Amino acid sequence: MKLISSKDNPFYKRLKLLAQSSHQRRRTGQTLLEGVHLADAYLGAVGQPLACVVAEPALHDPEVAAIWARVEDSLRVCLPETLFEPLSTLVNGVALVFLIDMPAGHLPKRQTTDCVILDAVQDAGNVGSILRTAAAAGVRDVFCTSGTALCWSSKVLRAGMGAHFMLNIVEHCPADALAPRLGVPLLATSLQAQTSLYGQDLRRPVAWVFGNEGAGVSQAWLDRIETPVRIPQPGGMESLNVAACAAICLFEAVRQRDEA
Template identity: 35%
Template sequence: MTFGEPSKRQINLVKALIRLKNYRKRQGLFVVEGLRATQEALNSDYAVEFIVLSDDFVKRYGEKFHGFGDVKVYEVPQKLYRTLSDTETPQGIMAVVRMKKFEIADLCTGNFLVVALDGIKDPGNMGTIIRTADAAGASGILAGKGCVDVYNPKVIRSTMGSIFHLPVMEEIDLQWALKELSIKGAKIVVTSLGGKRSYLDADYTSPVVIVFGSEAEGVSKEILNMPSEQVKIPIPGKAESLNVAVASGILLYEAARQRGALFPL
């Protein structure tokens, strides 16, 4: 199996997409790396512009992997591939993917469960929350202004392909979005250390938006001052708080349980 050779412009495009947020936004493109993530992209309704393989990957897997369809595939020397890759031990396969634009209406069909993120800065947390929301059957993600770029390579890697499974809206005016979802019938549940009720006492069975705040400061005062139900996760031990990605898993799986998504109630 032989593949084409990328142009210098395409090589520079990949380098810039991996390193520069503003360039990703202008081009409307992002990069996913690794065999699993590339397969997820190819199996999704996202448009894959082209794929880059290292010659080492081709030697090991080229004859076994035929899942590229009509997508253009380029082969580069392993040494060059390492200069493109954002990982320490690259698998040797990456894809350039076109971003998709989503609207509020894409997140709120049926009995929706939306995750809203206020000031999440850590790429690992962002990616893990997206992955957890996907696993729990959430309808979509709202990443407010001030959150880490959801197309950051570290975020994409942490989602383990979930970025392709549910709508993710980024750089959203969160106050506006929460008002819009409230108009559409959603209850707003906000996680807060100052919450008076346990998260277990909240009802997640009807349309709901669950808001999680930044790692350092939690949910902003502007969001806390909006009409909402504020809940907290009880901490019987000595830890001051929980990691936000862990907290998201706890609440989202309680919501999934109440909705009968795990076991019949």
């Protein structure tokens, strides 16, 4: 175990930058996972982190102690509580973070299975919720265009609840690079569409495009949509939250395939 007591320690300063800057996360390709749940999910799905960092008082917490025991001795770092506080974005959270490399993800030569395309979805909570829904629905590939919230930011990670470690997430995917690789029908929702989601055949793999909260799906993707579909809204609301829309679409496909 390594003990750090100085705010001028180079490793500590590196952690602090990662905690406070998405630019630093992108530049270094590293991020922090906060809390027991994400740490447990990472250990189970991926393996050892680059470092496990804990505030000294948290070692008396049984859940933290259990995670601590699963991490190799050389990767354990202990901080005074006052040094740990700037590393956390959680209110009354458990004082434990993992330092990890952000998986780069990969673009397939030919996409023949279900996938989700996030087209400039900016809200971190929405992005994390969609990732969680995709993982739950058995979708493994998520492609994000520029303008989408950083998938490995603290807010998206919290909302994803460990889904990240079950997915192939590729960020900064322009339509011109991704669209030619799609070997499945491209679908998106539209309030003006004539075809109901529930009348669309979803028994075969599809690529879903979910657009920006305000502007919707960009023209670059709209020009490529084979079939726009409409989610019936008998209550008369103007539109649905993009994360709710994604959940409805992905699990309608699950329903149809279960009944096939």
